[in-house]
Amino acid sequence: MQFLLNEEQILIQDTARRLAGDRIAPLAEHLDRGEGRDEFLANLKLLAENGFMALNVGAGYGGTEAGTVAFALAIEEVGRACASTGVTMSVTNMVAEVIQAVGSEEQRAAYLPKIADGTYPAAAFCLTESGAGSDPSSMRTKAVRDGNHYVLNGSKLYITSAEYAGIFVVWAVTDPDAPRGKGISCFLVEGDTPGLVIGKAEKKMGQTGSVTNEVHFQDCRIPATQMMGEANDGFRIAVGELAGGRIGIAALALGISRAAMEAAKAYVKERKQFGKAIADMQGIQWMIADRETELEAARLLILQAAHLKESGKPFAREASMAKLFSSEAAQRATYTALQLHGGAGYIREYPLERYARDARITTIYEGTSEIQRLIIAREVLKEI
Structure with a gap:
């Protein structure tokens, strides 16, 4: 099995990481306080101008035509910087894909370019x-x-x-x-x-x-x-598109988790107790090892679901598995990261409490964890 990204996927990932670091992350704390709406809308426009609002839409409609794997990679990077921006980007891409999949040619021509170029801030x-x-x-x-x-x-x-x-x-x-x-x-x-x-x-x-x-x-x-x-025939359409949306939310949850664990790893290497950095303590190391292993498993589940969707193969079960595992892992990762910060993690000087709050909803929207389990069980039992 090939796990390497192609050149286009690496370029999209790198571009998303750069934009997220330069423009999106500095605004995240302000947005959390209810500030910066104009700057937020400007960032949405910037994402559109760089091709991130229609990643899986055909070039004939102004889309990037980069595929679902690239979409997942980009959502992860943006979500790592700011979950609010990441979910806006994910839902807008999902709407664009619905229109492309089931809309008429007139509907596609009328609306997809406006999503792709940022004429519509969001969908x-x-x-x-x-x-x-x-x-x-x-x-x-x-x-x-x-x-x-x-x-x-x-x-x-x-x-x-x-x-x-x-x-x-x-x-x-x-x-x-x-x-x-x-x-x-x-x-x-x-x-x-x-x-x-x-x-x-x-x-x-x-x-x-x-x-x-x-x-x-x-x-x-x-x-x-x-x-x-x-x-x-709308219910069938909704069910199908929600499966694709779950890949986006799984990637968003992974991005939040990465941000939390990166902050935690940096903190434990600096924080000293009992005469040494707490990163040298076995209990701390085991906490980090468990979380990092889960996040790597989440990443692989997401990429598998994205690859299947991009290849035109059935992916509903894998999307639900990715969404279930990644969102639940995000709860553990943000909790662990906050715990590793001790009392500092509970105050707003550090972003851990925001990461924990932002991660919580990922087990609920685009289908709760309980619904994902029902979908997974149904799909697995079909094979018997």
Whole structure:
């Protein structure tokens, strides 16, 4: 098996690392305090200009056409610098891939270049509702046909980037009499469409620089041509695209973990107790060894899932494995890194408490760890 990256993947990884270090990391603490929105949007534009908002989109639409492995590498580097920027980048790429995969040629030509070049600061994925989280087939948002239009009514919850998204991919029930999950369709709604109302921003535990809002559709009227794919086939689309999104969240979790452990390793080599650096103590070394082994395993799981997706092979099980393992490993890595800092890790002079808060959500969004276990078990048992 070949584990070496090709030249393009190395170039993308190096470019992401440079941009993350020069522009993104210095802003992370300010974003965490609710500051720096203009600078954050400028960084999103910079990422787009360098090809990072449409990494797996065809060059004909302005995309980088670099593939899923390069996407995972880039998300890891950006997430290592700032989780809020990383999740915005991940979701925007996911929306771009949905449009490329199931959109019409007119839809691709209209929206993909605006995502790729940063005309749209971000894009939003509107699936979750208050009563339809882990079970999106229970959604209640409706789209009713009215001549050559659809009228959307309902609300979505926890929508990343809603305040500055230029385009929304929205799922709604189009056939309420269909069997569960069979009467849902997928639509494209532009951010300035009348009736699309951005609700309150959530006050979150972590990743506070990435805005998360309720989104309401109040007699939101869109042309029927804004439906993506076939009518009543939207649930299948959502399930498929969530699998790809899990690779991004796994890579983000790995990036946060790397940042935490790098800080911890530097700290324990400097911190002295009982007359020597605590890095020389066996107990400390074992803590680091365990975490570093887990992060290497997470990296390999992510790259395997990314390679399968890029090769056009089934990857849902591997994506869930990568997301489950990486996000759970991130909880242990950030906890261990904070513990290695002792009391210093608990104060804001050091970034450890931010890493711990930022990592916590990775076990929840794009499918909870519990849902990943169900998916993995289902896929494994299919083979028997």
